[in-house]
Amino acid sequence: MLHQQNIYLDNNATTRVDERVLEAMLPYFTQLYANSTSQHIAGLTVNEAVENAAWQTADLINADAEEIIFTSGATEAINLAIKGLADQDRKHIITITTEHKAVLETCAFMESIGFKISYLPVGQDGLLDLNLLDQSITDNTLVFTGMLSNNETGVIQNVSKIAALLKSKNVLFICDATQAVGKIPVDVKTLGIDLLALSAHKFYGPKGIGALYISAKAKIKLTTQILGGGQQRKLRSGTLNVPGIIGLGKASEIAVNESEGDKKRIEILRDKLENDLLKFEGSFVNGNTKNRIYNTTNICFPGVNSEQLIMALGNISVSNGASCSAVTSEPSHVLKAMGLSDEEALSSIRFSLGRFTTSREIDIAVERVLALAGELVLQVRR
Structure with missing residues (x-):
């Protein structure tokens, strides 16, 4: 009530979690509760459902299922994306002053370990000046990280033009699309995004589950942040949150339709x-x-x-x-x-x-x- x-x-x-999402999740708490990496029939059955959820999530952003890494949410996805690039030769990151604290605090950490961070201002309308971005890129620039839609104002950056500029300069693009995915069409291939973070609970899925899209075409090698059993192609170890993953997949399917x-x-x-x-x-x-x-x-x-x-x-x-x-x-x-x-x-x-x-x-x-x-x-x- x-x-x-x-x-x-x-x-x-x-x-609020959509009731159809909750209905899809419930069996994975009480009936289909096996570990998805177990090799017995029960585990293989659950793993098949996880793979289907990966496909549903990928379909929402026009990615391939193999490009999806499940996380606890967008904050973890952002941390994996940015910190995972720490071992690269180039040591310059560009971001925007209006980013979510998940980005700003992670960039501050990267600064503490030797990276140079450029925090670009926005205009009164909240939009980034692409000429300023262009002028800020150097031979040492590794990545630009910027939101698609701002969480406080809803302002949508011109992501396709940003991506085109970055590609011409051989700079990676990390996009925090948490407020956009599931609400508006987000096509990672058309937009030219290399890494993208999302959270299920922003579009009627459960809390505690999100994903990081990693472009296969960009051939990005991230340094693992969570070590353990080597799940998810050794990029994010730990027993999978199967009910959450099923919920993310269902929320994605509903959003597509x-x-x-x-x-x-x-x-x-x-x-x-x-x-x-x-x-x-x-x-x-x-x-x-x-x-x-x-x-x-x-x-x-x-x-x-x-x-x-x-x-x-x-x-x-x-x-x-x-x-x-x-x-x-x-x-x-x-x-x-x-x-x-x-x-x-x-x-x-x-x-x-x-x-x-x-x-x-x-x-x-x-x-x-x-x-x-x-x-x-x-x-x-x-």
Whole structure:
């Protein structure tokens, strides 16, 4: 009953597991529970299901099943991708200041072991200047790592042009596509991505499972980060999370068939929410409104403390940053990098809709947000 009482508009943080995904997973907890690497019939049966899930996941991004490594989520996938390149001769990494902390913190680690990191700024719209990227590449540049869709603003970078530039300079491309995969078409071959990270729980799958795509064509040799029994072609040892993998595969299959329908419906709801909330005096959208994903809007309500507003909203779940907790007293590094002041960043709210969001919930949320934001502004003025 919890999801019926709660109006959940924080789908970029995590999503509700689709009941079809849960149904597919359940037998692998209680009936088909054998270790997928065991050589008996029960193990081989489970392994066949794992291989099918790998195919389903690969199909979602137009990859081959052999190019998929299952991880605990996008954060681990990003760590494997970046740290796995530590033994390469070139020692320069380029990234963007608006990246997720999983990328920024891993880059900081790489800096501590001798790599040079270039953190490129973005414009006020959140987009990267490709000329600046071009100028930042040197003979020592090994890899560029950049998001497809930003988790806080939804801004979509021009990935295909970025990839073309990198390829012309013989630079690898790591793409954090966590907020895009399962929502919009992501074709790693057409886009020219060498490594890509994703998480199931961002598109109605379970938490604790994700994947790293590693292009076979790029012939990338990653240094293993987790040693042990040599599972997954010795790139990521450990007993496989079979129920999670089955859930990721099923969520991928559903996304292939239904994401376009989700887009049409959710985008209408997002635009309605945004247009109504922008009636608040002085409010504005953070980030580019043309190049962004359809489920996300990040709005600044001048004079309103976002932390207070989130707490006042109670059963309406929204966010003011990328933290796993919806409430943080620190201004968003993403919004700061886009030129917002501390006060503006701390007055901004991210609304992210999903497959289960209804029109009625949007109407209620708009009414509550506008009323409570107005009260908070009056309190400040007093």
